[in-house]
Amino acid sequence: MAAAVPLSPEPLSLEPRLEERLASLLRSGALLHTLVDALGSPLNVVLPDQIAENARRFRAAYGTHRLAGRVFFAHKANRSSALVRRLAATDAAIDVASLGELQHALGAGFTPDRIMATGPKNPEFRWLAARTGVTVNVDSYGELEELATLVGDRQLPRIRVVLRLSAFDGPGVRMRTRPSRFGSPAGELEHLLKAVERHGDAVELVGVGYHLDTTSLEEKARALEGCIRALDACRSRGLRPRAVDIGGGFGVDYLAHGEQWERYTSALTAAVLGRRPAITWRGHGYGLRNDAGTLRGSLALYPAHRPVAGARYLDELLSLPAPSFGGRPLATLLLENLYDLYTEPGRALVDQCGLVLARVLEARRTDSGDHLVRLAMKADDAGLEEHGVLMDPVLLARDGTRAAGGGEPVGVYLAGSLCLEADLITRRMVFLPWLPRPGELLGFANTAGYCMDFQTSGAQHQPVARKVAAWQAEGSWHWCLDEQYWPITRPGGES
C-alpha cells in the first residue's frame, strides 16, 4: 500500500441506452422523488405500453419474412401484473414456467390457446395446464408419458404438446449445439414419436422446438434447421405438427455507446494485470485474473453492448442459410412448408420496460480512500451484478434536475443496506456526475428483465420493493400500483 488515497482513474462511463419512453420518465425527477417518498425505497417502476411496443416489433420481424405464428412472452423475466395484463390486450401469447405464473396469466386475461407451459413441472402445474387446455412444451420422454396418463386417468381433453429437443446433430452440421439440462436429445426423436402415436387419443403433437441459453446465432440456426428436419420426419410418419418453437434468448442492447463498452473492458483487463489503478472493489476481476503477469479466466459478463438484439436478432437468425437444405434461408424453409414460428422472448420483450429507484442514504470514504455510497436497497433488488450486466445508474437530484453540468464525474462504489460485506450493488467503480447526497435517487434503468424482481428477498426484514405501473397520457405521466393496473380507460386517459 503506497498511498492512502489512490490515484483517481479517469472516468469510465457505461451509459444506459434509453429509448424515448424511459428517457422521458427519467426526466420526470420530481415525480420519481414523490413516488419514492410515498412508497419507499427501493421502488420498481414498469412501463406497460413499452411491452406492447416491443411485441409489435417482434411481429414486424415475422412480417418481414411473411411468417405466421406466435410471440410468447417468457413470463419468468418479470413478475409484474401490469406488464402481463397489458400484453394480454395485444395479440401476443405467454410462456409460463410455474403453477403461479400459469394462474397469473389466466387471471390477466390470457385464454389457454395463448398460453404455453414450459420448464420443469410439478404435478399441480401439469394438472392445471391439462385441465385448462394450454399447450405443454414437453421436456422429456418421461414427461410425455406422465401427461398422457394424466389425460387418460382424468378423462381430460386431448392436450396439445410441443416436444423440446436439444443436442442437434445432422448432415452438413459442423457444430453440435450446446448440451442442455432440458429437452430430449434430437437423436431420440423416433422414440418420442412412437409414444406420441401410441398416446394419440391423449396428446396432439403441434410442434417441436428448442431453447438455447446462448448468444450465438450460428448455434441457434443449427438448432432451427434441426427442428425443420424433425418436422419432416414427423410428416413422413403421417403426423402433422406445424410449429417450430425457437425459444428465447434474443437479448438486449443495454448500452448507449459501444465505444464505452470497449474502453471499459480494455481498462478492466489492464487493471486486473496491474497496469492501471483498480476500477473494481478489491480488485474483483469479473472472471479474469492475473496469473503472474498473464491474463487468465474469461469475462463472466453479459455482453452489454449488443447492436443486434431483440427483434433484429430474430430477423438475422431467420435470414441465415440452412446447409442441409441446399443453403436456403431458414425463413424460406418455414414459409414454404407453411410452418408457424413460435418465439419465447423474455429479456428482449421487457427491454426498456422498467426501472429500479433507490434513495441515497450516505456517502463516505473507505479506509483506502474510495467513495462508498450506501443506498436504501439490497444488491438483490437490482440484480445487475448477479446477472453480469454492467450499466451506470442515473443520478436524480432532489429538485428533479438530472445533471448539474460542469463538474468532474466522481467514481464511487455502491453498497446495499444489508449487514453483509458482500452486499455491494456494484463491485465496479461507477462514475456519477457528482458525489450523491443523502436523499437523492439513483435510477437503475432498463432492469425489468430479470434484474428487478427475480431474486429479491425479505432478508433482515428489509422491505421488498413495491411496484408501480406508469404511462403517458395527454402529455404527462400517470401511475398506479402494479396490481391495480388494467388496460382500460382510466382517469388521465387511456394507457
Ligand SMILES: *Cc1c(COP(=O)(O)O)cnc(C)c1O
Ligand atoms: C428463460 C426462458 C426463455 C426466455 O429467455 P430470454 O433469454 O429471457 O429471452 C424462453 N424459453 C424458455 C424455455 C426459458 O427457459
